[in-house]
Amino acid sequence: MSIYDVVIIGAGIIGTTLARELSRYRLRVLVLEKEYDVSMGATKANSAIVHGGYAESRATLKGKLCYPGRCQFEQLDRELHFGFxxxxxxxxxxxxxxxxxxxxxxxxxxxxxxxxxxxxxxxxxxxxxxxxxxxxxxxxxxxxxVCSPYEMAIAMAENAVNNGVVLRLEHEVQAISSRGEGFVVQTSGGSFQGRFVVNCAGIYADRVSHMVGAGNFSIHxxxxxxxxxxxxxxxxxxxxxxxxxxxxxxxxxxxxxxxxxxxxxxxxxxxxxxxxxxxxxxxxxxxxxxxxxxxxxxxxxxxxxxxxxxxARSSDNDFHIEESSVPGFFHAAGIQSPGLTAAPAATERLIKLLAKSGLTLEPDPGFNPHREPIITRKELRPFPEVKHLIDMPSAPEKIICRCEQVTEAEIVDSLHRGIRVKALDGVKRRTRASMGWCQGTFCRPRIAEVMEREYGEPVDNRFDIEHSGVSRVTRSDFLEFFQRRQ
Ligand SMILES: Cc1cc2nc3c(=O)[nH]c(=O)nc-3n(C[C@H](O)[C@H](O)[C@H](O)COP(=O)(O)OP(=O)(O)OC[C@H]3O[C@@H](n4cnc5c(N)ncnc54)[C@H](O)[C@@H]3O)c2cc1C
Structure with a gap:
C-alpha cells in the first residue's frame, strides 16, 4: 500500500487549494474525490463572489479568514488564470x-x-x-x-497534479482507521495510507469525521x-x-x-x-x-x-479548520460562504496546523506556480465572421461550440492537462462549450467526437446521464410561468 504524507478527502476549492499549496514542498500528497471530476460540490454552484470581508464578525473564523483570502486572488489569478x-x-x-x-x-x-x-x-x-x-x-x-469558481478549483488541481500531487477521482472514502502513526483510508477504489488526513468533504464532512470518531460538529x-x-x-x-x-x-x-x-x-x-x-x-x-x-x-x-x-452549514455556523480530537486527523469543515473567498487563507491556516503537528515543510525547488489558461474571457465575434470556422473539417481553429465560440484546439487542450476529463460536463466547465444559448444541443455530439478521438475510446455517458436526471426549471417552464402571470 502506498504511504502518503497527507491524504486530502474532497476536491472542492478547499481540497484543491490545499493540495496545490502542499505541492510547494517535498511531500507525497494524495487527493481522494468521490465524483468523476474535481469541483463537483458547493464549489461548482455558488455566487462566485470574492467577498469584501466585512459581512462576518472577527469573532468567527469566517470573519478572520475572508479578507486575507480575498487579498490573494490577484496573485493567484496571475499564476493560474482562472478568472477574477x-x-x-x-x-x-x-x-x-x-x-x-x-x-x-x-x-x-x-x-x-x-x-x-x-x-x-x-x-x-x-x-x-x-x-x-x-x-x-x-x-x-x-x-x-467575481471569479470563476470551478475554473479556479480546476486550475488549482491541474497545477497541483503537475507539481506531483496524486489525484484519484471516483474514490469515495468509506472507512478510516488508525494505523501506527497514521491512518488507513478505505475507498471505493482501494486503500491508502497517510500520516495526516485532512477532511475537506463539504456537505459530507460530518460523516467523514465520524468514520474516525472525531466529530464535534454536524452539517446542516x-x-x-x-x-x-x-x-x-x-x-x-x-x-x-x-x-x-x-x-x-x-x-x-x-x-x-x-x-x-x-x-x-x-x-x-x-x-x-x-x-x-x-x-x-x-x-x-x-x-x-x-x-x-x-x-x-x-x-x-x-x-x-x-x-x-x-x-455546508455547521452546527455552530462557523468554519471548523482544526486538528480534531484524533491526532493527525484535521477538519476543514462547515465551509459555507465566504468559503471560496477564504480558501487561500483557510489552507494557509491548515498548513500551519499540519506543521505544528509534525509535518515537515521542506520547499521543493521544482515547484512551478504557473498554469496556462485553457480559455480567456472574450467578446463573441459576429456570426458571419465565424461561420466558415464552424463548417470547416477538423482543425485547431474549427469552432465546436458556436454559442460560446469554443475551438477544437481549446477542447483538445482541456483534455490533456494531467486530469482525465470523463464527461462532456467536464469539458463544459473547462472551456464553456455548451454553456451558451442552445445549452449544448449543437455541440455536445461534436465534443464527444473530439474526446473519443483524443482518448481513443467512447465517452462514458454514465456521468452526463446522471447529471441530466436532476429536475430543474427550464427556459420553457420559466417563460410559461411568466406569461401566465402577466
Ligand atoms: C449557494 C451558495 C452560495 C455561495 N456563494 C459564495 C460566494 O459568493 N463567495 C464565497 O466566497 N463563497 C460562497 N459560497 C461558499 C463556497 O462555495 C464554499 O464555501 C466552498 O465551495 C466550499 O468548498 P469545499 O471544498 O469545502 O466543499 P465542496 O466544494 O463541496 O467540496 C467537497 C468535495 O468533497 C467530496 N466528497 C464528499 N464526501 C466524500 C467522500 N466520502 N470521499 C471522497 N470525496 C468526498 C465532494 O464530492 C466534493 O467534491 C457559497 C456556497 C453556496 C452553496
Whole structure:
C-alpha cells in the first residue's frame, strides 16, 4: 500500500487549494474525490463572489479568514488564470438609515478591510443606472469582485497534479482507521495510507469525521437556487449588488458572472435532502420577483437556466479548520460562504496546523506556480465572421461550440492537462462549450467526437446521464410561468 504524507478527502476549492499549496514542498500528497471530476460540490454552484470581508464578525473564523483570502486572488489569478475581476460590491438599502451600513463598515474595519465607503443614493444610481430609484444608501467595497469558481478549483488541481500531487477521482472514502502513526483510508477504489488526513468533504464532512470518531460538529445543508441569464446580459450591472444581510445569510444578490451572464439568487432553504440540486418554479419565481424590486434590467426571455448550490452549514455556523480530537486527523469543515473567498487563507491556516503537528515543510525547488489558461474571457465575434470556422473539417481553429465560440484546439487542450476529463460536463466547465444559448444541443455530439478521438475510446455517458436526471426549471417552464402571470 502506498504511504502518503497527507491524504486530502474532497476536491472542492478547499481540497484543491490545499493540495496545490502542499505541492510547494517535498511531500507525497494524495487527493481522494468521490465524483468523476474535481469541483463537483458547493464549489461548482455558488455566487462566485470574492467577498469584501466585512459581512462576518472577527469573532468567527469566517470573519478572520475572508479578507486575507480575498487579498490573494490577484496573485493567484496571475499564476493560474482562472478568472477574477474586482468589480466592487454594493450593499444597498431602501431605508433612509445609514446605521446598518455603518455597523458593517465597523465590522469590516475590525477585520482589516481598508476599502469601504458609504455612498448616497445619487452616487449609487450614477454607478448602477438600472437600480431601483428608491435606493437611499449603499456600502461600497471597491476590491470585492467575481471569479470563476470551478475554473479556479480546476486550475488549482491541474497545477497541483503537475507539481506531483496524486489525484484519484471516483474514490469515495468509506472507512478510516488508525494505523501506527497514521491512518488507513478505505475507498471505493482501494486503500491508502497517510500520516495526516485532512477532511475537506463539504456537505459530507460530518460523516467523514465520524468514520474516525472525531466529530464535534454536524452539517446542516442549506440549499440556494439561482437564475442564470444569457451571455451579455451581465452588461447592465457594474458591481455585485446585495441587500442588507439577514440571519439566513447575505440574501438574494444581482451580479454579472465573470463571463458576462446576469445571475440572481440564491434563496435559502433548510428543507431539502443533503445533495438535492433540483430547482423549483415557486422558488425561482420568488427570487425573480425579489430581484426585480432591486434591479430593473432583467429580460425574462433571456433566462438560460436554473441551478442549486448547497451550503455546508455547521452546527455552530462557523468554519471548523482544526486538528480534531484524533491526532493527525484535521477538519476543514462547515465551509459555507465566504468559503471560496477564504480558501487561500483557510489552507494557509491548515498548513500551519499540519506543521505544528509534525509535518515537515521542506520547499521543493521544482515547484512551478504557473498554469496556462485553457480559455480567456472574450467578446463573441459576429456570426458571419465565424461561420466558415464552424463548417470547416477538423482543425485547431474549427469552432465546436458556436454559442460560446469554443475551438477544437481549446477542447483538445482541456483534455490533456494531467486530469482525465470523463464527461462532456467536464469539458463544459473547462472551456464553456455548451454553456451558451442552445445549452449544448449543437455541440455536445461534436465534443464527444473530439474526446473519443483524443482518448481513443467512447465517452462514458454514465456521468452526463446522471447529471441530466436532476429536475430543474427550464427556459420553457420559466417563460410559461411568466406569461401566465402577466
Ligand atoms: C449557494 C451558495 C452560495 C455561495 N456563494 C459564495 C460566494 O459568493 N463567495 C464565497 O466566497 N463563497 C460562497 N459560497 C461558499 C463556497 O462555495 C464554499 O464555501 C466552498 O465551495 C466550499 O468548498 P469545499 O471544498 O469545502 O466543499 P465542496 O466544494 O463541496 O467540496 C467537497 C468535495 O468533497 C467530496 N466528497 C464528499 N464526501 C466524500 C467522500 N466520502 N470521499 C471522497 N470525496 C468526498 C465532494 O464530492 C466534493 O467534491 C457559497 C456556497 C453556496 C452553496
Amino acid at each position: 475581476d474586482p468589480i466592487g460590491s454594493l450593499v444597498v438599502t431602501m431605508e433612509d438609515a445609514r446605521e446598518p451600513l455603518e455597523q458593517l463598515v465597523q465590522q469590516g474595519t475590525d477585520n482589516g478591510v481598508p476599502d469601504l465607503e458609504i455612498l448616497d443614493g445619487n452616487t449609487v444610481r450614477a454607478m448602477e443606472p438600472n437600480l431601483n430609484p428608491g435606493v437611499q444608501w449603499a456600502l461600497y467595497c471597491k476590491g470585492a469582485g 445543508p442549506r440549499s440556494g437556487e439561482y437564475l442564470l441569464f444569457a451571455r451579455g446580459t451581465g452588461q447592465g450591472v457594474n458591481s455585485v449588488i446585495f441587500r442588507l444581510p439577514t440571519a439566513m445569510g447575505k440574501g438574494v444578490l444581482v451580479t454579472s458572472t465573470y463571463h458576462g451572464n446576469l445571475m440572481i439568487g440564491p434563496d435559502a432553504s433548510d428543507d431539502s435532502p443533503r445533495d438535492d440540486t433540483s430547482t423549483h418554479m415557486e422558488r425561482i419565481a420568488a427570487i425573480y420577483q425579489q430581484s426585480r424590486q432591486l434591479y430593473d434590467g432583467m429580460d425574462p426571455k433571456k433566462f438560460l437556466r436554473s441551478f442549486t448550490g448547497i451550503r
